[in-house]
Amino acid sequence: MRHFLTLFSHELRMLLIAPATYVASVLFLLLMGLIYLLVLNEAGAREGDLPPSVLFFQVFWIPVFFMVPLLTMRSIAEERRLGTLETLMTTPATALQIVLSKFLGAYVFYLLLWGLTICYPFIAALGLESTADTAVVLEPAPMLGGYLFVALSGALYIALGIFASSLTRSQLVAGMLCFSLLFIIIISGQLLLRLPIQDYTWMTWLESPLEYIRTFKHLEDFSRGVIDTRPFILYLSNAALLLGITTLVVESKA
Amino acid sequence: MEPEQPAIEVLDLTKRYGPRKAIDRISFEVAHGQVVGFLGPNGAGKSTTMRIICGIMPATSGIVRVCGLPVASQSGEVKKHIGYMPESNPLPEDMRVIEYLRYRARLKEIPARLIRDRVEEAMEVCELHRKPRRRLIGTLSKGFRQRVGIADAILAKPDVIVMDEPTIGLDPHQILSIRNLIDTLRGNMTVIISSHILPEIEICCDKVIIINQGRVVANGTSQSLREQFMPMTRYRVRTSLEPDGMGELLPTVSPELALESSSESGDICEYLMEAPSRLDLTESFIDALRARRARIHEVARLQPNLEDIFMSATKRSWDETLPTGKDDKAPEKTPAEASAQS
Numbered sequence: 001m002r003h004f005l006t007l008f009s010h011e012l013r014m015l016l017i018a019p020a021t022y023v024a025s026v027l028f029l030l031l032m033g034l035i036y037l038l039v040l041n042e043a044g045a046r047e048g049d050l051p052p053s054v055l056f057f058q059v060f061w062i063p064v065f066f067m068v069p070l071l072t073m074r075s076i077a078e079e080r081r082l083g084t085l086e087t088l089m090t091t092p093a094t095a096l097q098i099v100l101s102k103f104l105g106a107y108v109f110y111l112l113l114w115g116l117t118i119c120y121p122f123i124a125a126l127g128l129e130s131t132a133d134t135a136v137v138l139e140p141a142p143m144l145g146g147y148l149f150v151a152l153s154g155a156l157y158i159a160l161g162i163f164a165s166s167l168t169r170s171q172l173v174a175g176m177l178c179f180s181l182l183f184i185i186i187i188s189g190q191l192l193l194r195l196p197i198q199d200y201t202w203m204t205w206l207e208s209p210l211e212y213i214r215t216f217k218h219l220e221d222f223s224r225g226v227i228d229t230r231p232f233i234l235y236l237s238n239a240a241l242l243l244g245i246t247t248l249v250v251e252s253k254a
Numbered sequence: 255m256e257p258e259q260p261a262i263e264v265l266d267l268t269k270r271y272g273p274r275k276a277i278d279r280i281s282f283e284v285a286h287g288q289v290v291g292f293l294g295p296n297g298a299g300k301s302t303t304m305r306i307i308c309g310i311m312p313a314t315s316g317i318v319r320v321c322g323l324p325v326a327s328q329s330g331e332v333k334k335h336i337g338y339m340p341e342s343n344p345l346p347e348d349m350r351v352i353e354y355l356r357y358r359a360r361l362k363e364i365p366a367r368l369i370r371d372r373v374e375e376a377m378e379v380c381e382l383h384r385k386p387r388r389r390l391i392g393t394l395s396k397g398f399r400q401r402v403g404i405a406d407a408i409l410a411k412p413d414v415i416v417m418d419e420p421t422i423g424l425d426p427h428q429i430l431s432i433r434n435l436i437d438t439l440r441g442n443m444t445v446i447i448s449s450h451i452l453p454e455i456e457i458c459c460d461k462v463i464i465i466n467q468g469r470v471v472a473n474g475t476s477q478s479l480r481e482q483f484m485p486m487t488r489y490r491v492r493t494s495l496e497p498d499g500m501g502e503l504l505p506t507v508s509p510e511l512a513l514e515s516s517s518e519s520g521d522i523c524e525y526l527m528e529a530p531s532r533l534d535l536t537e538s539f540i541d542a543l544r545a546r547r548a549r550i551h552e553v554a555r556l557q558p559n560l561e562d563i564f565m566s567a568t569k570r571s572w573d574e575t576l577p578t579g580k581d582d583k584a585p586e587k588t589p590a591e592a593s594a595q596s
Contacts, residue, residue, distance in 0.1 A: 006360040017348065083344030087406070089310045090338040091361040092330055252312075 003093040004101055011105030021109070028067055028113050035059055036120040044131075051139040053121060054223045057146035061186050061215075063113075064157055068182060071110060072161025073175035075102040076250065081169040085250070095251040099162065099243055107158045114150050118143070141225035149222035152235045153215065157182060159239035159246075166249045189214045259322050261286045261414055261444035262307060267316030269302050269468075276302045277468040279316070284461070286413075287441045291455030292448040293560075294465040295568055300448045301341050303465070304416050307446070308338040321413050334363060337407035341418040343400055347392030351382055351402055354391060355409060362410040376405040379435055396423040404432065414444045421451055433458045456560040464567045472567040476560055480531060483566045484558035487531045488514070491539060492524045495548035500525055503546065507538045522551055531558075 015021050036056055043052040076099075079085040088098055121143065125134045164178035165171075189210045211217065218231040262284040269276045277299035284290050294300050305311040307318055309329035318325040320332045346354060355376060359369045377383040380401040386394060391402060400423055407415050421429050429451075436458050439445055449455050455462060456476050464472040464479075472479050489511075495503065497516050500523070504511050510533070514526040529535055539553045 002363075003361060006357070010357055014346075014348070082346070083340060083342055084346055086305075086310055086340050087338070087344060088361075090308050090333055090336065091358070092333045092363055093361055094330065 003091075004097045007093060007097055007101035008104055011101050012108065015105060015109055024067070024070060025113055025116070028063060029116060032063060032117045033120060035062065036117070036124070040124060040137075043136075051136050051142050052124075053137075053139060053142040053146055056120075057142070057149065057219060057223050058216075060146075060150060060153075060219065064153075064186070065179065065182060067110070067113065068154075068157045068161050069164075069175040069178040071106045072158055072165050073171045073178060074165070075106060075162055076166040076246075077169055077171050077174040080166075080253075081171075089250075096247045099166070099247045099250055102165075103159060103162050103243055106162065107155060110154050110158055111151060114147065114154070118147070142223045145222035145225050145227065146219075148227065149219050149231075152232060153218070155239040156185075156235045156242070159242040160185070163242045163246045163249075166246045166253075185213075186215050190216060259286070260284060260319075261288070261321060262446070263317070263319040264303070264307070265317040265319075267303065267306060267318060268314045269299070269306060269311070270314045275468050277306075277465070280465065280468070280470050282463055282470055282473055284444055284446065286444055288461055289436055289440050289445045289459045290447070291459035291462045292446055292465070293452070293455060293462060293564055294448075298465045298568075299468040300465060301418055304338070304418050304446065304448065305340075307414075308336050308416055309333055310338075334410075335413045337410060337412040337415045339403045339407040339415075339417040339420060343403035345391045345399055345402060347390070349391055350388050351391060351394070352377070352387050354402065355405060358406050359409055364410055372409060372411075376409045379408065379438075380405040381431065397425060397428050400424055401428070404435070408435075408439070408443075412443065414446070415439065416446045418448050419450065420447060421449055421454055429454065452560040452564055462560065464564060466568040472563065476563070479560075479563050479567070480558055483563045485531055486528045487533075487558065488556040489527045489529065489535060489539065490524065490552065490554045490556060491527070491543075492522055492551035493543055493548045493553075494521055494551075495523060495543060495546060497523060497525075499546060499548070503542050507542050508533060508535055511535065 036052070039052050039055045039059075043050060043055055076085065079088065085098075089095070121137050125137045160181050161174075161178040164181060165174040167177065168174050192206070192210060212230065213234065218228075218234075221228055221231075260283040262282075264283070265281050267280045268278055280299070280303060292300050292304070302311065306313045307320065307325065309325045309332050312326070321335045323332050323335070325332050349357070352373065355373045356369060359373055360366075364372050374383065377387060382398070382401055382405060386398050389398075391399065394402065400420065404417065404420055407417060421432055424432065433454065436445055436447070440460070447455065447459065459476075461474065462472070462476055462479060463470060472483065474482070493500075497518075500516070501513070504513060504527070508529055511527050511529045514528055516523060516525045518524075534555065536553050536555050540550060543550050543553075
């Protein structure tokens with residue numbers, strides 16, 4: 001535990017002093033701001049009663065696809081390339097502590113970035129008092145659900161990124177691997193059901209597992225304010241599994 | 255820990271990379287407080303052995319005990335007793351020296367109230383306490399980075415310090431100060447150093463282990479290695495004595511002395527002779543020459559240095575392995591390369 005705290009505070013410190021952190025945050029906030037603006041526009045033009053937060057979280061995958069690989073590809077791959085992983089492994093700190101500190105460091109930063117986007121609805125509500133309906137823009141249920149979903153799914157995505165980073169010593173390979181894996185787990189379930197196949201009968205048994213892992217279904221539930229325990233188990237158990245495998249990889253390949 | 259227990263005990267250690275054996279049934283012991291030099295040509299398995307001792311790399315078979323603790327089953331405990339400096343001395347670029355050492359001190363379980371003093375002490379020993387203390391590691395020169403690595407290794411005052419080529423890239427001044435540093439550690443800590451600078455090893459190590467092709471080919475003090483690998487010592491004598499006189503003189507000095515060559519330039523003759531290493535004949539030479547009233551320009555006992563021993567020991571092991579080791583004919587890889595592939 002003591003080592004974990006030392007490693008974790010080291011991770012946070014390195015995040016804080018790295019210029020890349022600030023560049024990444026600015027770019028992320030710019031992009032998200034733009035998306036929010038478009039979403040506001042769309043919500044205003046549409047007759048439907050969807051609050052902008054719901055629409056906003058429907059495109060959560062855009063930042064996930066580029067932020068998660070960028071955030072995590074460095075972590076273990078860089079340490080391995082430089083050889084500092086080796087020096088780390090000669091201290092009494094265990095591989096699990098190292099992996100967990102890497103994971104939590106990236107996760108905290110991920111949450112922080114997403115947390116900052118909470119400003120947008122407030123800016124919209126306060127800045128556009130005359131045009132925007134404050135009650136709709138600031139509707140708490142979809143916002144709470146949306147952020148909860150982002151936090152939950154983020155655990156899995158970051159764990160995936162850390163896992164990809166542990167497999168190689170090249171940041172680029174780690175980033176691409178992470179991107180591909182993210183693509184598979186976010187989009188593939190959705191796409192598989194839409195394949196232009198004539199006869200679906202042979203894959204009907206796939207329907208319920210695919211439904212269970214379908215990310216967008218969880219998102220829908222959460223942003224409607226339905227908080228189900230099944231996605232919690234799905235995301236957290238898989239994140240734990242990936243971190244466990246990462247620990248084994250680090251232990252055996254250090 | 256009992257004092258008679260060896261600090262490091264390696265028994266039949268083997269490490270395979272696929273079909274190739276990086277090290278092949280190595281066994282040696284290092285007593286507490288000893289400074290040991292680890293020598294071998296590139297790809298001999300030095301780094302692999304060191305990494306296994308430190309518990310970063312699992313061995314294929316064999317036993318390694320550090321301070322009586324088996325590395326394989328209690329690597330966590332063992333790591334508390336070891337300070338390791340890897341070959342390439344990797345350091346984070348964007349930390350300051352003092353920050354890095356404090357961070358390492360916390361990781362090495364130094365009690366919080368001692369961290370400040372220990373870090374200062376280590377920096378002072380490695381002469382990092384003046385200007386470089388607050389510099390970014392990325393901006394330091396090679397020599398200073400090397401010192402940061404050494405400071406890190408001695409930080410926790412471990413029982414065993416393992417340094418893989420610590421003097422690489424250092425200027426003679428710094429090499430001298432590292433030699434002094436190692437001298438101060440002698441007796442308290444066990445130090446294993448690998449190096450290519452053979453005179454360095456000879457000066458500062460109590461014991462030398464030479465490995466080649468993954469096998470220990472020589473193990474002992476440099477004196478005992480000399481006797482083992484260089485049974486003959488050469489003498490060079492420059493004197494005014496003519497070759498005829500010299501031929502008569504030789505048996506009186508020692509019957510085992512054999513003349514190798516002689517040359518004349520002006521009125522000075524130079525003779526090269528060989529005798530068993532256990533004898534020291536310089537004095538008897540001088541006495542014998544004086545008795546014949548010959549002028550003495552030089553009487554030198556040409557001590558075989560570690561370099562000769564190294565060449566002879568590694569050559570001998572090549573000869574031994576060549577006829578039998580068919581699988582050894584593939585081009586050798588250094589352990590670092592091999593581990594990169596695994």
